[in-house]
Amino acid sequence: MKIAVLGGDGFVGWPTSLHLSDLGHEVHIIDNLSRRWIDAELGVQSLTPMDSIQERTRIWKQETGNTIHFHLIDIAEDYQVFKNWLSANRPDAIIHFAEQRAAPYSMKSDQHKNYTVNNNVNGTHHLLNAMVELDLDAHLVHLGTMGVYGYSTVGAAIPEGYLNVGIDTMAGETVRQEILYPANPGSIYHMTKCLDQLLFQFYAKNDALRITDLHQGIVWGTHTDQTRRHDQLINRFDYDGDYGTVLNRFLIQAAIDYPLTVHGTGGQTRAFIHIQDSVRCIELALKSAPKRGDRVKVFNQMTETHRVRDLAEMISKMTGAKIAWLPNPRKEAPENDLVVENKQFLDLGLNPTTLEEGLLSEVVDVAKKFAYRVDRSRVPAVSAWTKDIAEGVERDPEHPRLRSVS
């Protein structure tokens, strides 16, 4: 298959491109390298020494003989260029990673909010729009997030995209209907993924595009079978306050003998998946494409859930690191349960790597190995979710959205 990987220079996109190239597919990475620019903006860098995309693809060719093509295109800003590329290349499948993906970055300032909305919504819409315009019947696989569910339920397991509800009719009956799970995003970034969902729903219905949306948990782990083949194929590892996920940040903290910073009670439960499983899920999703006319196919791409404090304790136990309890800069419920359905990928043969078994290698082979590169000042989280939180204003616990009048 000819596969376009939008955002193929990123954390998930790069190992996915290697994995698909290894399977014999013709891989074309399309990326505007904005993520590298954001590293420059924030003055942060990947813990792992990461080469340029041109250099990485050169090494891959040298090691395997396989070519991965790279095209510098901004899918949100250059509609015509992107459309022309699709028209000339007509890929069989398109994997769409090309979005601004950090919730804290999306909340940093009004400029960052605008950037995130504009980049993510226009990028996704340009893609859908061009596919229709070009009559391009490619299978579109998009990376969404578990965060569209808002981590809040009424005690029902989180289904794979669609919720079965009962609606009372005027005739006094109750009709069952499957609806897109009601969106409850917790940040501007997550909100753009909810907007994406509506775009997908519309284009699947109106134009019969074939779309799969992968609601992914937090991806952890650095190496895959392919990135291991050469030092210069190594994947990025973000640990700064914006792009570093909770687990990466714990790993780094442990490696530099900094206490593990748990925000709030650490009672938020999150869903996780190892990078190796993530690329494998994408392979599986590609093999089980929806048919023209089907509704959007949604998978929950996660393999286990953990409370943040349990993660901290797991790593503390492995490394001896201390735990520090801090106020929460995010606006979210302090404690939540999370039961997530993920039967579809398991049925397709996914065999998960658990945190329990993979974490130690991350500590030793990645965090400790590259600890000398850590910028200690980048370790705390900085973006505040609201002006009140930014200003440290006390909130009325009964009405957490209001300033308390004292």
Added chain:
Amino acid sequence: MKIAVLGGDGFVGWPTSLHLSDLGHEVHIIDNLSRRWIDAELGVQSLTPMDSIQERTRIWKQETGNTIHFHLIDIAEDYQVFKNWLSANRPDAIIHFAEQRAAPYSMKSDQHKNYTVNNNVNGTHHLLNAMVELDLDAHLVHLGTMGVYGYSTVGAAIPEGYLNVGIDTMAGETVRQEILYPANPGSIYHMTKCLDQLLFQFYAKNDALRITDLHQGIVWGTHTDQTRRHDQLINRFDYDGDYGTVLNRFLIQAAIDYPLTVHGTGGQTRAFIHIQDSVRCIELALKSAPKRGDRVKVFNQMTETHRVRDLAEMISKMTGAKIAWLPNPRKEAPENDLVVENKQFLDLGLNPTTLEEGLLSEVVDVAKKFAYRVDRSRVPAVSAWTKDIAEGVERDPEHPRLRSVS
């Protein structure tokens, strides 16, 4: 109150501005005049001879002594200019009409789809974002559309924004919950209004913005108490295939002895409201603002529903015009029922003008009076919803989204 009317040069925005000015409010119109540019692009014009916004506000001042300020700002393109204006003026209320509002125009080409998404999503988001950034606690009143409900129900009346559903828990109970009515938009334009809804939900929740969303039906009628005061205050009347609503197009067809063109069976039911009632609803909504911390307040801003063919018959009876039955260029169910709740505005004192009583005046005082200005070639509808419809490809009736294989 100091009120900013975004899109105040438009069909609903202009009479709203006059109405609010008449009530003694300080009105500031913000508009980029894009709608006038679109008239130029399409080579169409309002049936009624419509003056420039500068001239119209000059006449209003001359007739009433009231100043309506006009500011040429593009809220989707010029975030900084718009934010600076809000910061310098800090209005008490903001009424947001400033969107590309024609479904057919939004489906014309890939460029028109991109324009509509970009203009509407970024415009709305810039406004919300700037309000938070400036700590501006203004009441935001947005004009949404009944089209977000998708004109499809399971036999339940369309509630005012929120649907009460039953969700089955893991414990085997059924929990009742009010959710935002599941979006089912029928065009790119309608989809942008669904995206708006999620933006509002997020900013109401995260930043306690006070937001009212008016899900409006098709607005009909030309004159209000204020536009009647001087010929040059007259409102616009669109009748072209993109911006002309079904009723306006029937009126024009009748006035020029063209048959009333009904698409499909004419069995689609639509919701309507007279322009005089629309401006009154906005006044009522302003008076009943949500409190900080409340969820988005949604009103259904409509007063009656009619099937398209019944409208055609009503006008045919009044004028003697014939009815012509044509294929439907829209992708929609051929027949639908529509029962809409609108108790909130009625409770606040709205006293509707019905089509039955107001239609004749539209025929005589508007359509017939200005019939000499009609460009007959602009009367049929042109934008097709999908490539197949555009190309006249036969569809498989069982799978209407697929081309039939013959």
